[in-house]
Amino acid sequence: MKKKIVSLLTAVTMTIGAVGCGASAEADNTSSEASVESSEVYEDSAGTEESAGENEDDNAVEETVDEENVDEESTSAEFPITIQHGLGETVIESKPENVVAIAWGNPDVPLALGVVPVGISEANFGPRDENGLLAWTAQAFEDLGAVPNVFADTDGWDYEAIADCAPDVILAAYSGISQEEYDRLSEIAPVVAYPEIAWTTTWQEETINDATALGLEAEGKALVEETETLIAEKLAEYPDLEGKKVAFFWLSEDDLGTFYIYTNNDPRAAFLGDLGFVTPDSVNGLITDPTQFSITVSAENADVLNDVDIIITYGTETLVDAIQADGRFANIPAVQNGAFVLLDSNDVLAAASTPTVLSIPYCIDDYLKALNDAAEKIQ
Numbered sequence: 001m002k003k004k005i006v007s008l009l010t011a012v013t014m015t016i017g018a019v020g021c022g023a024s025a026e027a028d029n030t031s032s033e034a035s036v037e038s039s040e041v042y043e044d045s046a047g048t049e050e051s052a053g054e055n056e057d058d059n060a061v062e063e064t065v066d067e068e069n070v071d072e073e074s075t076s077a078e079f080p081i082t083i084q085h086g087l088g089e090t091v092i093e094s095k096p097e098n099v100v101a102i103a104w105g106n107p108d109v110p111l112a113l114g115v116v117p118v119g120i121s122e123a124n125f126g127p128r129d130e131n132g133l134l135a136w137t138a139q140a141f142e143d144l145g146a147v148p149n150v151f152a153d154t155d156g157w158d159y160e161a162i163a164d165c166a167p168d169v170i171l172a173a174y175s176g177i178s179q180e181e182y183d184r185l186s187e188i189a190p191v192v193a194y195p196e197i198a199w200t201t202t203w204q205e206e207t208i209n210d211a212t213a214l215g216l217e218a219e220g221k222a223l224v225e226e227t228e229t230l231i232a233e234k235l236a237e238y239p240d241l242e243g244k245k246v247a248f249f250w251l252s253e254d255d256l257g258t259f260y261i262y263t264n265n266d267p268r269a270a271f272l273g274d275l276g277f278v279t280p281d282s283v284n285g286l287i288t289d290p291t292q293f294s295i296t297v298s299a300e301n302a303d304v305l306n307d308v309d310i311i312i313t314y315g316t317e318t319l320v321d322a323i324q325a326d327g328r329f330a331n332i333p334a335v336q337n338g339a340f341v342l343l344d345s346n347d348v349l350a351a352a353s354t355p356t357v358l359s360i361p362y363c364i365d366d367y368l369k370a371l372n373d374a375a376e377k378i379q
Helices: 033-044 049-053 108-112 135-143 159-164 179-186 203-213 217-235 267-274 281-286 299-304 317-325 333-337 348-352 359-375
Strands: 081-085 088-092 099-101 119-121 169-171 246-252 255-262 294-298 310-314 340-343
Touching: 081 203, 099 108, 108 135, 108 203, 135 359, 159 179, 169 203, 203 217, 217 359, 246 267, 255 299, 281 294, 281 299, 294 299, 310 333, 310 359, 317 340, 340 359, 348 359
Parallel strands: 099 119, 099 169, 246 310, 310 340
Antiparallel strands: 081 088, 246 255, 255 294
16 A cells, blocks of 8 residues: 655644635746757656556655654744745745645645645646646645645746735746746745756755745755655665766657757756766766756767766667667667666656655655666676
8 A cells, every 4th residue: 555645744734725726827847958858858758657656665755754853943933034046035924824836846845744735837747647746746635635726837837827826935946937937926926946057956955945935944854864864775775776877868769860968957867866876977078067957969979978887868669779770879888788777758757757855755666676677787
């Protein structure tokens, strides 16, 4: 039976969505050339919900935080709270009651803390339920006994629907909102934007920044610590993965002439570091701008990637066949050994590869197994 993902602290009060809140909204989730590439990837992304569910008893974060990790004062943060971010400074005058969470993953943070948002963005890729939610987000609503109010926000923010929710705060710590969008959303409620650069927020930053806006910074930090402990426990089952050189690619089977590699500014690549993997020196050597979300590589230069042990990418076995048949990739160890982790659009791992505090416990067993299966092919 699925182990419930619920509040970390019984002291956290569950906030129920307001009656009459608008039921639809639209969100622009692309903000740069790199994020456009990312959206193309998401259309091809993948995972099997069935396989993710097989080990759910082991995948859920513990329901409560050890009392030693959170003191009694942690649930009563002092307001006003000021949050610095990439688009300015947000002041939250009092503890929010109506919470709206937009863009990727932000809804998972309040849910993990036992707070039910009055409105959230639908998931924009991966296998979604009838409400447009990924499995772990839907499960959190079910565990909290709440019905989600989901914005259909893949084509631009529906400001009216967001305003109808009468939010006290809008969570968007992982997002690509522009300055113009931020300014307009701020007319509705205080907005928590990304810390520095659009679409580069790690799951840890997303959790802590969004939690801070709710007056639950200590709980957010405890949740991050507990999730990192879970990761360490799971990694202990796969000691051979440590130190493997892994890169997250985006390739098109129809045109292999140019492909992309995500840098550690992208949460997908950054998460690999959390799992004990190493960014190949060859990939680091191709980065010319430290703020880059991804790097563009010509297949003619693929031979420099001679230290990539494992490739994670979106696609199927036909993509692997095409890459291995293309001599320009022959110098890459992962290609030589067939050491690929393939993410298909029907598999939750495609969505979970961009991690959230809820997706990690839900899918980590399957992700580590897939990575280990690839590592076993290394010669």
